[in-house]
Amino acid sequence: MPANLPPQYFAAEQRWREASTLEEQIEALREMLAIMPKHKGTDKLQADLKRRIAKLQREVKEQRKKGGHRSQLGYVPKEGAGQVAVIGPPNAGKSALVRAMTHAHPDVAPYPFTTQNPAAAMMPYEDIQIQLVDTPPISDQYKLPWLPNLIRLADLAVLVVDLGHDPIGQAQMVIDEMEETSTHLNGSGGKSNGQEPIVLVKTIIAGNKDDLPQALENFHQLSDKFGQDFQILSFSAQKREGLENFKTKVFQALEILRVYTKEPGKKPDLEQPYVLKHGSTVLDVAASIHRDFASQLRYARIWGSEKYQGQSVQKNHRVEDGDIIELHL
Numbered sequence: 001m002p003a004n005l006p007p008q009y010f011a012a013e014q015r016w017r018e019a020s021t022l023e024e025q026i027e028a029l030r031e032m033l034a035i036m037p038k039h040k041g042t043d044k045l046q047a048d049l050k051r052r053i054a055k056l057q058r059e060v061k062e063q064r065k066k067g068g069h070r071s072q073l074g075y076v077p078k079e080g081a082g083q084v085a086v087i088g089p090p091n092a093g094k095s096a097l098v099r100a101m102t103h104a105h106p107d108v109a110p111y112p113f114t115t116q117n118p119a120a121a122m123m124p125y126e127d128i129q130i131q132l133v134d135t136p137p138i139s140d141q142y143k144l145p146w147l148p149n150l151i152r153l154a155d156l157a158v159l160v161v162d163l164g165h166d167p168i169g170q171a172q173m174v175i176d177e178m179e180e181t182s183t184h185l186n187g188s189g190g191k192s193n194g195q196e197p198i199v200l201v202k203t204i205i206a207g208n209k210d211d212l213p214q215a216l217e218n219f220h221q222l223s224d225k226f227g228q229d230f231q232i233l234s235f236s237a238q239k240r241e242g243l244e245n246f247k248t249k250v251f252q253a254l255e256i257l258r259v260y261t262k263e264p265g266k267k268p269d270l271e272q273p274y275v276l277k278h279g280s281t282v283l284d285v286a287a288s289i290h291r292d293f294a295s296q297l298r299y300a301r302i303w304g305s306e307k308y309q310g311q312s313v314q315k316n317h318r319v320e321d322g323d324i325i326e327l328h329l
């Protein structure tokens with residue numbers, strides 16, 4: 001730290017770190033700026049604070065436009081077919097992954113703690129969109145109080161580790177840190193029993209930077225350690241290799257399916273699938289189209305995997321990914 005900053009500065013910085021809304025962050029940064037002695041030695045720091053305040057003000061404006069009120073950092077409104085929190089230790093390549101998979105341009109830099117706030121962006125997968133949320137790093141030094149909540153609300157977490165050095169240690173640190181906040185990362189998700197405050201979050205472990213020389217051996221060690229409990233995959237976000245597999249695995253882990261609808265005598269609408277959870281029935285499809293459809297539904301016809309070519313099925317018939325449904329009211 002340059003320029004002998006007074007203790008009040010660090011107190012304000014602590015408030016910034018612990019802020020749970022964008023507005024509180026702006027307030028704390030303004031305080032830091034006001035407290036800071038103004039001379040040559042602090043020029044860079046002053047400029048950095050001003051830049052961060054301006055960026056946050058833009059984010060607040062953006063959120064207000066979307067109809068949001070207070071900009072809770074731990075709550076990202078869900079969009080698309082599923083919400084995936086991209087989490088991990090500093091510098092693992094979380095932002096590089098989001099950059100490679102979406103149209104967003106989060107900052108990617110060779111030093112840790114580049115990302116400071118969550119940022120959502122859409123990842124196209126075939127004919128649907130999956131929401132990725134880039135997040136600041138998890139570490140045992142700086143704890144962001146709002147981050148566990150964001151992860152607990154997501155449909156899936158992708159734990160990104162750097163295959164270049166000790167990915168086992170990185171993954172274990174993140175798992176332990178989350179466990180301390182009663183957030184249990186695991187391979188299968190599941191519901192908490194309601195008795196304990198623990199929330200189970202389904203998680204994939206993603207080894208990034210598999211272009212590095214030590215990556216393959218480290219990946220094997222990572223798989224030996226966590227492969228029983230988690231799905232593990234590897235890719236290079238920078239070289240854009242292995243990313244198709246990443247998309248497919250994310251889609252599968254979300255446990256969602258797509259159903260298309262058709263009206264009698266017409267061609268199916270293959271543009272806009274309805275996205276439902278695995279295990280959904282014809283009745284669930286009807287309900288997701290219109291509330292009244294569910295009560296009026298008599299039966300459906302279904303086209304899908306080889307088994308079905310327009311057969312009539314009951315309301316409780318389970319649908320599969322890719323099925324085409326004709327509802328009869």
Ligand SMILES: Nc1nc2c(ncn2[C@@H]2O[C@H](COP(=O)(O)OP(=O)(O)OP(=O)(O)O)[C@@H](O)[C@H]2O)c(=O)[nH]1
Nearest residue numbers: 091092093094095096109110113114115137237238
């Ligand atoms: N060799 C290699 N480097 C990568 C890869 N992906 C990212 N990097 C580099 O790793 C560094 C960190 O990338 P970021 O995307 O900023 O990492 P992050 O996890 O978002 O970091 P924080 O926001 O600080 O937590 C950058 O220098 C990237 O260029 C990769 O696939 N291979």
Ligand SMILES: [Mg+2]
Nearest residue numbers: 094095114115
């Ligand atoms: Mg980042």
